[in-house]
Amino acid sequence: MQSLGGIRSWPATWRTTTASMTTTTTESVRKVAQVLTVAGSDSGAGAGIQADIKVCAARGVYCASVITAVTAQNTRGVQSVHLLPPDFVSEQLKSVLSDFEVDVVKTGMLPSPEIVEVLLQNLSEYPVRGRVALVVDPVMVSTSGHVLAGSSILSIFRERLLPLADIITPNVKEASALLGGVRIQTVAEMRSAAKSLHQMGPRFVLVKGGDLPDSSDSVDVYFDGNEFHELHSPRIATRNTHGTGCTLASCIAAELAKGSNMLSAVKVAKRFVDSALNYSKDIVIGSGMQGPFDHFLSLKDPQSYRQSTFKPDDLFLYAVTDSRMNKKWNRSIVDAVKAAIEGGATIIQLREKEAETREFLEEAKSCVDICRSNGVCLLINDRIDIAIACDADGVHVGQSDMPVDLVRSLLGPDKIIGVSCKTQEQAHQAWKDGADYIGSGGVFPTNTKANNRTIGLDGLREVCKASKLPVVAIGGIGISNAESVMRIGEPNLKGVAVVSALFDQECVLTQAKKLHKTLTESKREH
């Protein structure tokens, strides 16, 4: 059977996130990103098909469902399991695959070799324009300990399903079962398991360490065939963990369907699960030990649906405000932000070191409205409290501000976090901690930030080379030297951040337009 491998061969199309569904626009058609989940039903609706549909909906992706088994299940455990006849699973697969433009197939509970067989058969019959990616969550045992797929499925998994998978997401017990019962009790053993599983054929492996004994963090090990990444998150004390595995795998599928690469999809999914657990840690649904969580946490805050999605190219012309400068030129922050956007600023940061909290909050709220109506992201410097209160799109923090991993746990998976880095070590840490971009500088001497070490173009280049994240250069940059910064030619250097070049000027609009033109020309040339 041919490998699905679809995520590598997708055509480049223009994808946009709308308030309701993520769509791909090609000429006049509006296509919705689509996942097909092939999994079991959970009558308690915390896991299985029900969780898969909820997480896809929460991530703005359509989810079709093929049911392999029906479980009688609640927060106390699994009372009974009824397998659907393989022929009927096949009927469902044919119905969906012959009709829908599925971007990603995600599998959960595949309770018998016969059901895996009909899945494989249908996937080979309906290659769906060669665009399908396959996410395999090798569900074997429920959180409560009930066997959902026994050892009879192991050989067909190893020999036929895993080689087709783009990613597999076993927990340590499932990884151990797939590897014939090897011991997995440490992160080192998780790494070795990920490597052995990778040899079975999936392109990427994520071994989930949530069940690992004696660790204060929850550590997942991601392996791409060359490099390992350890994805850490703090353990959240809650009984409401039922369905985390299904949710993680479906969220990966949803992000892939929207066009993410694998590592970004995994990171977003982990953040989503952590946020949902944190948000739902105290809710009470059912009387048992495994409560479900609330996938729609974002609906509690309708504002968050209006927020712009961050793209690295947003860092192109990054305007950072300074009210001392704006006062000097007799304008409000709001007027300064309006003019910067009109002149071409692609992202705004409010850096108000001397502002009184109450006044700053009111100004920040007005700026959020202006930025949203212009589709430009607004970040707050240092003040996480203000960012939360005004529902900004994110924050920018320095090395002595609140640690990025803590900021992430406070802001949730979707907000943008930028972090200042002068060194390669800081750049590595920023990525590990879940930042979205790096601000690196001061590239040139500046009067705007006192006692700030200048790193020069060489220092900037080093940070870019070490960083997996997009980088924006800052410090002493203006129209006269922006081109020399962009000329260092590092692909992840996405733009320049400026304060005085825009705001210590009589006309913000004119200066923003000039700087935008300079940057556009230098982009064209390099």
Ligand SMILES: Cc1ncc(COP(=O)(O)OP(=O)(O)O)c(N)n1
């Ligand atoms: C885009 C961007 N990069 C770096 C900084 C500097 O932030 P920080 O190190 O926290 O210093 P202060 O701005 O707080 O003085 C930034 N603000 N923006």
Ligand SMILES: Cc1ncsc1CCOP(=O)(O)O
């Ligand atoms: C906030 C900051 N961080 C590093 S340098 C700097 C100041 C940048 O200001 P300017 O663009 O006026 O040099």
Ligand SMILES: [Mg+2]
């Ligand atoms: Mg700071």
